Amino acid sequence: MSWVSNIEKGIRDTLLVPPYKDLVLHIEYMDSKRNHSAEHYARIKDLLKSKFDTIDLSLILSSDNNAFDFLVRNRDELFPEVPVVFCGVNNFSNSQLDGVSDFTGVAEIMSSRDTVAEILHQLPDTKHIYVINDYLKTGRAWEATLRRNLAPFGGSIDLEYNENLSIEQLRDKIQSMKKGSVVLLGVYFSDRDGVYITYEKLGSLLTQNSPVPVYCLLRFNLRDGVVGGKVISGYHQGVMMSEVARRILAGENAGEIPVAKVGSNVFMYDWQALDKYGIPVDRLPEESVVLNEPFSFYNEYLYLVWSTIVVFVAMVSLVLVLGKNIVTLRKVRSELQHSELKYRSIFDNAQEGIYQTSIEGRVLAVNDAFAAIFGYASREEVVDTLDNVATKLYHNESDREIFLEALRTEGRLSGFEVKMKRKNGEVVWITMNARKTQDQDGNVIFEGSVVDITSRKHNELRIIQSEKMMSVGGLAAGMAHEINNPLAVIISSVQNLQRRLTRETSRNVKIAEECGVPYSAIMEYIERSSCSKLMTGMYEAGMRAATIVRGMLSFSRKSDSEFVPHDLGDLMRSALSLVVNDYDFRRNYDFRKIKIVDDFDAEDLTVACDGTEIQQVFLNLLKNGAEAMGEKKYHEGEVPCFVLRGYRLGDLAVMEIEDNGPGMDEEVRNRIMEPFFTTKSVNRGTGLGLSISYFIVTDRHHGVMEVFSEPGKGTRFSVKLPLYES
Template sequence: MKKITVLFLLFLSFTYLYGKEVLFLNSYHKGYKWSDDIIQEVEKKLKPLKDVELTVFYMDTKRIMTPSYIEKLASLYEEQLKNRKFDLVIASDNSAFEFVLEQKNRLFKNTPILFCGINNFDKTLIEKSIFKDEISGIEEQVDLEKNFELILDLQPELKNLLIINDKSKTGLAMKKDLESIIKKYSKRLNIEYIDNMDIDHLKNKISNLKKDTAILLVLLFKDGTGKYFTYKNGVQQIRAVSHVPIYGLWDFYLDYGVLGGLVTSAIAQGEAVGDMAIRVLNGTPIKEIPIVEKSPNKYLFDYNEIKRFDLDVDGIGRDYEIINEPYSFIKAHTKIAVIALTIIAILLIMIFSMRANIRRRIVVEKALQNRIKFDKVLVDTLPNPIYYKNKDGKFLGCNRAFSELLNISKSEVIGKTAKDFFSLEIALKNQQIDQELLKTLGTNSSEMTLHTPDNHMKHIIINKAVYLNNDGSIGGIVCVMDDITERMQQKQFLIQQSKLAEMGDMVAAIAHQWNEPLVELSAQVQDIQTSFLLNELKGAQVKEFVNDSMVQLKYMSKTLSDFRNFLKPSTKKTLFSIRKAFEEIFEILGKQIYYSNINLKFNYDYKSDELLIYGYENEFKQVLLNLINNAKNKIIEKNSIEKYNLIINILYCENFTTIEIIDDGGNIDENIVDKIFEPYFTTKKDGTGFGLYMAKVIIEDKMGGIITAQNRDKYVVFTIKMPHRKE
């Protein structure tokens, strides 16, 4: 058991140290360009796989191919490989592939096989083999007919074609394929096939060829005498004596005198079989990798030979590549040229971009300067005083209206603070507002009363907002001042004018109030006079008369005092009682309402302390008086003996104190109910249209409440909502 464990650990360590092994079995010898190119491409493909080791064996069958030699190779490989196990075997060209098939059980049992460079591949040979699930690869197909077509496309006046081949195994296979092609083109060309001539006679024959002839070189590794040539040496000897183009079928002949053709590419074979090898080594079963039956051939030409015979390869209508084309400096140093051109292009783009940017900046700067001048004129033209300061509270500038308001120049404003221009109370209040704005980045609107250097009092609304710099940081605060002195005076005038409009009704009310005490005073005077004439006047009667008269006179005096207080405007907001406000109104209007056959109901829904409102008391009473008078007059206009109702509800809600003035004297036309609060809108023949408009101004603008009107069944309801004062 211990021995098995040790062996298993040794096996794991061996696998870890050596990874995977691949054997490349080459049919030929090192230095043969075809197989060298295949090996080079396979090495490139496998190089990124760092755990793969590639071993190459050369069979040298171009030089020797006897059965005894093949047997000796098998014995040699058996000795070499007896302690090695390969993960993959790649067989290059026919000799190596046939050797692998014959010796698989002996040398490569259970080892996947990939082949490449196989001429005249017989697929049935693998399909009938017991190793068919262990073999795949790439065929090497020479497309003879397309090469014949190419030759005739390049030389349409061609009359003779000399085909040169040898009697190697590949050469004999090619001869078999050529037979049908030669027969097909024999009517168009005089075709001569040579494969057994010695090199000297062959050179002599080639040197005497006419110009209407071309050569198709198939293979030339041996001449008729058995003399061996390297692939370079053979073609170079032919090229030295030939005065006609030499076409070839293999890419390794290019660069040594062959013009080109649709050649079988060793590089393409190597790339394709390398990709297959990676798939096998990554775990793909070889039976799932299909055999590539279409050889990856391509059209290749030698620039020197094309120019030598002045042939136009552009006219063949096929994709092709050219070797040995003379390169300019740019072509010879493509990478450097591309980098240099890219840098130049980038620099040019940068220069043009910078130039365009400079032009844009000049245009933008001019536009900005013009805009700054325009904004400066615009700001100076505005009647509203404007100033702006930094976040530390120092003034950065102002417009003309602000400097005129303070009677100083604009330059004197810069660097100063609010304490230099306003009273300490106003300056501290504004400082507190500014600090809050800088935190919230919002806006603020507040009121202040300003005493100007020329001893005028101004009522001003200050609107402030924070401005930001381009980088998003806080720049400071902009302040726009709105002088509302004239508007306040005008509103106060309108309020007083509205009061005057109510005076007719109030005088009538006072007349009603004075009627009863005057009657009583008259009766008392007459009674005193009668007692005096009858000598019945006593001191007690005089005293009683005086006391009763004073009661009536005080009542009448109070009526006049209430009237005077109603006319006097409120100068500041105060807390006042709603109940008391209504009581003072009913002191004036109460009897008139009673004698107008109106049923007055007063509902006060507040059981705690007295319900107070914060605002302008007299103006608020003016609103109530206006609404009650409107309801009363509407009922009187009906001239009906029917008794109507005037209901007043006072409700304390969570956020509002709600006052409802309700009458059943007739609904408001739905077409005008939304317009009754507009200035100058009236349905009365002699009306001014100020009453309800001023009611809305007083309640909403001056006291921050809400006033609305609506029809509710047969009733008209005016609702006033006053917010609770929060302290």
Template sequence: MQAKKQAGPVLFFWILFAYIGFISGQGPARAEEFHEPRHLLLLNSYNQRMSWVKDIVLAVEDVLDPDNNNILLHIDNMDAKQFHGPDYFEAYKSYLRVKYGNSRFSLVLSSDNHAFDFLLKYREELFPGVPVVFCGVNDFRPDLIKGVNKFTGVAEVFSARKTVELALALHPGTEEIFIINDFLETGRAWQRDIDTALEGLKKRTRITYSENLPIRELMEKITHLDDHALVLLGVYFADRDGRYFTYEKIGEMIAGASRVPVYCLLEFNMGKGVVGGEVISGYHQGEAMAGMAQKILAGEDPEKIPVLQKGANQIIFDFTQLKRFGLNPSRLPPEALIINQPFSLFQEYKKEILVVAVLMAVLISTIGILIVNIFRRIRAEKQVRKNEEKYRRIFENSVVGFFQSSPGGKLISVNPAFAGMLGYDSPEDMIASIADLETDLYLKVEDRQTYQEILQREGRVDGFEYPVKCKDGSAIWLSNSTRAYFDDKGKPVTYEGVVKDITGIKLAQKEKAEAEQKLMQARKMEAIGTLSGGVAHEFNNLLGIILGNAELAADDTPEENPVRPYLSEIGKACLRGKKIVGQLLSFVRNPRTSQKPIDIGKVTAESFHFLKASLPPSIECRMNLPEKSMAILGDSTEIHQVIINLCNNAAHSMEGRAGILSLTLEERFLEKTESFYDQELEPGRYGVIKVADTGEGIEPHRLDKIFDPFYTTKEVDKGSGLGLSVVLGIIKGHRGGIRIMSRPGHGTEVECCFPLIEERVSESRAEKAELRGGNERILFVDDEAAVVTIGKTSLERVGYTVFTQTDPLMAVEAVRKDPQGFDLVITDLSMPGMNGQSLISMVNKIRPDLKTIVCTGFHDRLEAVGKENLGANALLMKPIRQEDLRKSVRMVLDGKGR
């Protein structure tokens, strides 16, 4: 009531202040220098959906005004109505530590008892030394914060006695006060406190209390109260049967059932049939708390700010209920706030209206003088309207968009074409919906900034292209041409411009660019595939020569000779190289590798020990493997290749300086589908290999490109860019996933996940089968002289007669001259002049029953022809072990081949 009486003068001075600020061209003072914002945390005990918490938050934001006072207000809700207990608060403490561990707060605010108790216990652990201001704390005692520094705030003290005294003053004939509280812990505590507060009034009137009744019986009891009774509603949250109610709903229910006036102690209950009372207000609690916060932020010592235990409640009455029970509002205290009171303009602004009436009389007399001038202007205005109408028709009927805006980003006018482009029903709809161009129209703030810079610098913008938001949330592209119009002082006053929808053009440009990119990628992959196939073929021939000579040398070397182990290692390296060559093609095709159960921990350990010897001493190597074995379905050579590639990359990132390279293997259970580089891994058990380094890290813009073939950040002579492409192909072939976490200056960590299987890895010993030779005649054909020499030597050692030929045409001629002179033809698939498939076809025409074996290391040729179309009795992949060659020869000659 008092606030409304002051509205007139306040409004007058507010208008006067605004006018002075306007004519001075200054407005509110603005800080010229940038200061780091101060961070404040508001910790609510309950959920922000509760109107009590909403009012507290609203009051804090109204008083502190974070946006205009350089304050970042963080709000967290403990939701302690639903979740509480020591375990929950310990978990909540951990949550706050993680969320705000890097934040520096100037002040912590809290509402209600749970947050207050939580901060008393954990403030120094979570926010050491940060001042705390609280509100809404029930049963507050000064000893609760005795010895606790920088704690102050607003206690929640209900005004039961003051409310009852107000009620008795308004209802002098009252004989009974019926007090309602529930029988929960809070309700019983309130009943005890109310009984104590009303001790001195028990001689004036009879005080009775609600029993622990079901809500239906309580409503019936209220309905039958005597006409000389009053109802005082305390706190009622649940009845005896466990039915729960909101504070607002229970106030409405009790007031609706009662024939006598109902008074309350909580602001929630107002406006639903309750007469009034001196109530606890969430807004005023928050307002008082925020006022203390302002003092602390201004530099006042929180130790010198006492806890506010009185004065935070407010007297509120409902005009509708005062009228219902015949109560005169003039009998209320001057500070009382009356809600739902009809507004009387004349009564509130009588003096102002009389002044306006006098001014109107003066104005009417002035009108007569002005009429003459008005008629003179009418004829000129008619002509102006004709011109305006002409241009208005152009403006409204054009298919091009027109607009006019203020320099501050507010639309003044638009034509229907522009509104239609953005999906608005009318220009009025568009202007009303777009309050600020920067936030409501522009998708990118930088576009708006660039647009403004050009306009301010040049006074015009031509063909400026940018994406904008439509009414339905979609986006289109506009081409904008704008002119700025200036006042006499050179200050821009309006912008006027033309816009065109160029979304179709932009989409066509994007599709063309994407198509060109895909074509370039396809050509690149085609070139890589061709190159890789040729390299694989040549390298396999070299490996075959090395492997063959090593095995022949081993056959001529006694077991006790110390050279034998070295020759064996050469053979193993060649076979491993054979598999590694296959990985050269893994990013352009998806070859099927031979996978079997392997112990990934054993392979990881072997790879790491093999790698350590090649690393510089400045790099410290750390390996952490679990004791139990983990089995995956995979290829040990490919896993070895993954680890070697990743560790080499890590070592290169630390080149020239000290660092740590760590390799870890752990078991992880994915509870839900997780995204990796370009894979989605299903829930389940996975073995995770992690390779981490303390190197220079990778820039964010490079992370999306590192798996591209030939992409590398190394110098020209220090890498091909194929390593991670090979790694990606291997991991995808094992149905796994890879992801990379890196920041410049903070090193890199790579995770490779492989699905685990339950099958144990058996340590079986391969039994070397007894190889039989023979006395058959064999024609060995290969364009590499060293290869045929090795094959001839190997087969002749087990009794065969071997004829060699490096020219496939001469080999066909030899068969033609003596069709019965050979029992078997062994030929390479890829040779100059004639390939192995053609050679087999020709010799089969000469002698259909002649046995044939084809050898190849050229995957592309094999995939193009197909194994089943070769026409040979057997196929051998280069490089060929002598054992495999002899075994295959014997099987084919014995008729066990295809």
């Protein structure tokens, strides 16, 4: 909205000057003209609380009624003790500040009474004035104020206030008016059908071919046939609010500064509209500003006369300073050339990728850093190749729409994090800044910068996973120790019961006879009542629980084993030799039917590690991958396959295990290495294998373990360990 833009311009022209030129402005648009539900305001409150929780604010500037009311209700919770300076508040009264502190500002006082008085002076035959406002909150406030201000005219003219009509109905209403009627525009942003219109466009819609004059109370309505009036200026509202803000920043108490109720309104008219409706300029107030007034012959003649005099005087002066000007011109030209070289060097050598694109998505210009980020050989290749960034650069085309919408509404975009594609199809995370501007021909273009934050994103995920595993490791240790003692008692008790009830020892026979029961009868009872099976089941369940406890202890405690040099390729071959003949028809997998492609012999991948533990990691990954592939139905001619890769990456040795199984969605991928999380059916896994492997790689060996997977596209595990240094 130009109203808000003009307020912002007033703030920047008045507030952001010495000694406050380095102030940082955080600008938040509530969009409450289009969205004014309680849920919308609640979401705004939550957003502001999240964004500014750690930011120390010195002052809050507020524009218009909705923002003012929101701050009156929520300032003390969101921004405790931060002073507020407001502007543009309609229908303001001092009672609105009862119960709140450190609020002051500039009330938006409309000059409706002065405007109507001038209408009756300029058009004395006026009998009927039709007042237009919308039915949003601001529009209702304006109508209430207009009714109070214009009440004294009620006896001399007919004042009519519009009903909640659509734009088309308002146009029809105005088109049907007869001579002696006048339209007075208030504020109008949305009609009853929810059609939103810019304030500037409203005047054009309503005044086009209007048979009667249209006056206004706001500066931005003064266009396309609107006559004018004593108007409110958003720019001057911003200027007055900034002057109050400077006083507060200089040390004054906001609560002691009275609210300014005398605005900077001015009589302003459009000459073309005055001419259309036959209103003489001499009937306007003396201080009036007349826009679009054509030059008269007299004025043009005066200009020529004075120009001639000035030219003669200037010629004498120019003769004296001509030599100096030539020297200055040469100096300026040299400085311009130097400036162009400097900024060209900044553009070419910047570490951030810098770009310009057309609004349709064609890349117009980039620097070398941009080409490198997206894997192109040169910036010329980028310009020749990227004729549609939505399809060739964005990973999700919908993100381009978000980008365009932000620039359409706000004109700029900052810190936009998005997935994009490199030339080879690799997905990278990018943070983007952009703004809408124009080229030298006046065409709208986008320009900004991009930074590759892929590593940062991966590091964030690793940190989150590491913190999660550390906390779960402590919990696992405590649980294992607490469970271990009673579990040992249960298992030993079951073993004692089996020895005393199912073994025909002399001691057992003697005790049975002392009790008057033949031992053979006891044995028969145990068999017929299936007690033996029950004890066996208890023992097996206890041993299974003991296995889980051992896994929890292994997950949580550090080992004292000694690290020695091992080649990751040798450890992988050892793991393969253990599982190559493994099969399980119940789980529908058979290693003998899995194709294995190995590519880890090309380089020396020696690391200092516990060979048994790293081999255990490879075994877990291979068996899990084999079981996953056993659950997938392959097309004809397609077989289960492992691709094993080993290579160096800086000072790291990397071993990758990739399968062509069913893959995982994002939710499973994010939890796959958590303890006790498993996708297998009951009794087919403890959920500890991958979590223990993750612990071995990251905590024990200070390495990195990552998983990459998409549904239907298989899974790739990456194990990275520091290379051995002798």
